[in-house]
Amino acid sequence: MPRTNSPDDDRPDSPDRPDTPDRPDTPGRPDRPYHHGDLRRAILRAALDVIAADGPSALSLRDLARRAGVSHAAPAHHFKDRTGLLTAIAAEGHALLASTLTEAADLRDAGVRYVRFAREHPAHFQVMFRPELLREGDLELTTARALSGERLRDAVSTARPDFGGADPRLAGIAAWSLSHGFATLLLSHNLDAVVGDRDPEDVFRTATELLFPSTGR
Amino acid sequence: MPRTNSPDDDRPDSPDRPDTPDRPDTPGRPDRPYHHGDLRRAILRAALDVIAADGPSALSLRDLARRAGVSHAAPAHHFKDRTGLLTAIAAEGHALLASTLTEAADLRDAGVRYVRFAREHPAHFQVMFRPELLREGDLELTTARALSGERLRDAVSTARPDFGGADPRLAGIAAWSLSHGFATLLLSHNLDAVVGDRDPEDVFRTATELLFPSTGR
DNA sequence: CGGGCAATCTTGTCAGTGACAAGTTCTGAC
DNA sequence: GTCAGAACTTGTCACTGACAAGATTGCCCG
Secondary structure (H helix, E strand, O other): OOOOOOOOOOOOOOOOOOOOOOOOOOOOOOOOOOOOOOHHHHHHHHHHHHHHHHOHHHOOHHHHHHHHOOOOOHHHHHHOOHHHHHHHHHHHHHHHHHHHHHOOOOHHHHHHHHHHHHHHOHHHHHHHOOHHHOOOOOHHHHHHHHHHHHHHHHHHHOOOOOOOOOOHHHHHHHHHHHHHHHHHHHHOOOOHHHHOOOOHHHHHHHHHHHHOOOOOO | OOOOOOOOOOOOOOOOOOOOOOOOOOOOOOOOOOOOOOHHHHHHHHHHHHHHHHOHHHOOHHHHHHHHOOOOOHHHHHHOOHHHHHHHHHHHHHHHHHHHHHOOOOHHHHHHHHHHHHHHOHHHHHHHOOHHHOOOOOHHHHHHHHHHHHHHHHHHHOOOOOOOOOOHHHHHHHHHHHHHHHHHHHHOOOOHHHHOOOOHHHHHHHHHHHHOOOOOO
């Protein structure tokens, strides 16, 4: 079942609610089909919703199973355990981040894209940089993370050739810290008062002008 | 860890093992004293240890109770619930941060102190900026947070008078983002490879020199 | 001195959760 | 067609947070 992007909210085959009254509560089998069809994706989507709303700690595998209309142990089949689910999300996030950074015109644009990524994929972002939530050995995560790191370094190298001859890794740390800090504070609502109605990305861009004095491009 | 110096490691009154045989019968009743003596502080200390080691999500009230040698419901008396405990920690953190920022010589020093605070009080830092973990209405938290925010703004105002005439709030955002991002990435071990053996605060100071071009001081 | 009150802590309980084990149903490759 | 394995279910266990009700104790006020 390809249908990668369609609105596959719930059970794909049974559009009605899972509590059709013909089988009231008998512990026998429910009338939904045995196979969900795209459980992995459904769980992932629900997990992203929950995390974006209430953070990773609010995530419950059993709740996700209920949302998908599936038994409480079904998610484990696709993700092994909670850590596995979060690891999959983090890996996906790094892949998405890498892809948007690839198109960055220069370092400042990369920073803006970093912030935009955090705003558009808050759930991914909240998970990606928390090792204690992730399965550190995971191959998919490791490669995705390596890729996004490489894109980050690429962006730094597009900056003014040398940053005054400084260690480029230091410039990378500074740029990453600035973007990451802004994104983090933004997502945790610590900048709400200052940003106000303005577009956060504009605020970020303007703030960086103060530090990187309008790079020669 | 400075190890606050008071020897309140465990039960303060009973240095001996909890199985003194004077009460042979009634297996329900342990012979430890009914009152712990300084339970609130003991719980707080244990919580900081756990959070620093494994993050806030690893925190269990029952585990803290066990560490303090106390019944599983005892912590609730002092902190109401998990959120209450984390809120108390966050408030304490903001007070500590405010106090160290008060002594900052200039903006860069404030940044360095911010990073140092995160390193010396990682548990506090990991909790302070996560609203979803905190009781938002809490009075103690609100006042402590207001104080640390004020100190942050004070530090920005000590910078080069105008930052080129820019909105001082923007300069504040930029400085805060930079420091917060560095501290966050540092604590989550995302800078381990780049920082290596060097002193993180030195790395931070050097990195900021790239952005704030050696302020006229 | 002593009575009572409030703070502190305990025991008991309930629903929710993650993890695991073992069984059931379906799918697709041969 | 069949059958191996993928996808899902049921059942269970230990653990957790929250709450309720009772026990113990320090201490204030008379």
